[in-house]
Amino acid sequence: MNGLIAIPTLQELLNYIVGILTSRTFLEMIIFPGFLNIMLGAAFLVWLERKLIARVQLRIGPLYAGMWGILQPVADGVKLLFKEMIFPELADKKVLILGALALMMLAVAPVVPIPFGEGFVIADMNIGLLYVFAVISLFPTVILLIGWGSNSKYSLLGGLRSMFQQVAYEVPMWLSVLGIVMLTGTLNLTEIVKAQQKVWFIVPEVLGFAVFFTAILAELERIPFDLPEAETELVMGWMTELSGVAFMVGFLAMYTKVYVMSALMTALFLGGWSGPSVIPQPVWFLAKTFLVASVMVIIRGTFPRVRVDILLKAAWGRLLLLALANVFVTAGLIWLGLGGIWKV
Amino acid sequence: MAFDVWSLVVIFEFLAFLVTFPLLVFGWLMGAKGRNAIRDGPFESGQPRMGEARQRYMMQYYPYLIMFVAFDIISMFLFTWGLAFSVLPFTDNLLFIVFLIVLVAPLGYALHLSGRRELW
Numbered sequence: 199m200n201g202l203i204a205i206p207t208l209q210e211l212l213n214y215i216v217g218i219l220t221s222r223t224f225l226e227m228i229i230f231p232g233f234l235n236i237m238l239g240a241a242f243l244v245w246l247e248r249k250l251i252a253r254v255q256l257r258i259g260p261l262y263a264g265m266w267g268i269l270q271p272v273a274d275g276v277k278l279l280f281k282e283m284i285f286p287e288l289a290d291k292k293v294l295i296l297g298a299l300a301l302m303m304l305a306v307a308p309v310v311p312i313p314f315g316e317g318f319v320i321a322d323m324n325i326g327l328l329y330v331f332a333v334i335s336l337f338p339t340v341i342l343l344i345g346w347g348s349n350s351k352y353s354l355l356g357g358l359r360s361m362f363q364q365v366a367y368e369v370p371m372w373l374s375v376l377g378i379v380m381l382t383g384t385l386n387l388t389e390i391v392k393a394q395q396k397v398w399f400i401v402p403e404v405l406g407f408a409v410f411f412t413a414i415l416a417e418l419e420r421i422p423f424d425l426p427e428a429e430t431e432l433v434m435g436w437m438t439e440l441s442g443v444a445f446m447v448g449f450l451a452m453y454t455k456v457y458v459m460s461a462l463m464t465a466l467f468l469g470g471w472s473g474p475s476v477i478p479q480p481v482w483f484l485a486k487t488f489l490v491a492s493v494m495v496i497i498r499g500t501f502p503r504v505r506v507d508i509l510l511k512a513a514w515g516r517l518l519l520l521a522l523a524n525v526f527v528t529a530g531l532i533w534l535g536l537g538g539i540w541k542v
Numbered sequence: 543m544a545f546d547v548w549s550l551v552v553i554f555e556f557l558a559f560l561v562t563f564p565l566l567v568f569g570w571l572m573g574a575k576g577r578n579a580i581r582d583g584p585f586e587s588g589q590p591r592m593g594e595a596r597q598r599y600m601m602q603y604y605p606y607l608i609m610f611v612a613f614d615i616i617s618m619f620l621f622t623w624g625l626a627f628s629v630l631p632f633t634d635n636l637l638f639i640v641f642l643i644v645l646v647a648p649l650g651y652a653l654h655l656s657g658r659r660e661l662w
Binding site (some may be wrong): 230321373433443 | 589595613620642
């Protein structure tokens, strides 16, 4: 009986495992564009937001944990790890826990096709842009599920509002990017970044950038559009009944989403990794990403919350028309013969 | 070792699960546990619970939802047009632009209808 499957020796097995663990793909998943990067980025964003908001409001912000309070997110995380997870009696606990888990898994998913530098991409997808939008459009489902599973009025109202808002702003968001697809003729994010080596897309697509930025603010439920989490009305919106670690995971997922969306905006409009080669490409990319995130934070410190009917009217009546206008402008640019600048 | 793009996505998602799930288990094990009627009630700003949470809410945004169903599909198909823009001849592209301009008229009417609150 010669074994149908050759049983590997321990040496071979170890070699195989070490081979996987040290392969470039695996390291990319775990370290650079992958988890370490995302988690540290999200934690840094939490700190940056608190510090910047404090400066906007003439406060000091976190100060004692580490230098300038930079370890504050870590302290918060450790605190939440040991807190009690309280779920209401009538809530579906499974739905809440799995919802938080799904939220985190969805929040990290869009990072897969985003290039953080030439070659620093987990999977170089041909339809990267479409994939990112597909993943983003799954969020409202999970959020509504958490709101429903909580069996609490605040959560359900927050979940409903979140769904309507995200669904409404998806369409302008997609259409604002159509101009870039027309100019480059590809959905591959790496190639879109490469097309911007001469001129960034923020120059020909100013209108698209404005629409995309506004739509992203609404998708992320950031301040001018934070109706689903309106503290004065809905406590914490759909997150009201999440507590302890479940809350931490949900909260971290939201900041991960902010980070990933800033990275997407950088790749689409701000030239991605391009910049003088004195500084390495990933550093350029991260610098631009945090710049975008800082602008979002400053907007949070500046604007009041909008009303729900204004929010929806703005999405359909203004942003959608502006996005369509952007498509016409782009078509005009190509017909004028300027499209060659951004051709891959 | 080369992986298919989609299997990379699946592996990445599995890793996300491996990172997140132990956190939740850890919180479940280490967190304090205690039950009482007040703590187990849903949060209603310190008040006792009033009625059911899962009741009927007014769907004020319903007209917008119908608009979404139309525009969602249109915008996805527009991407295929955008990809082929530089390949298509001028007249075909012009046809699409005219289509988009014509689309604005029903959009305006739908907006007008959804803005009338007596119809909500």
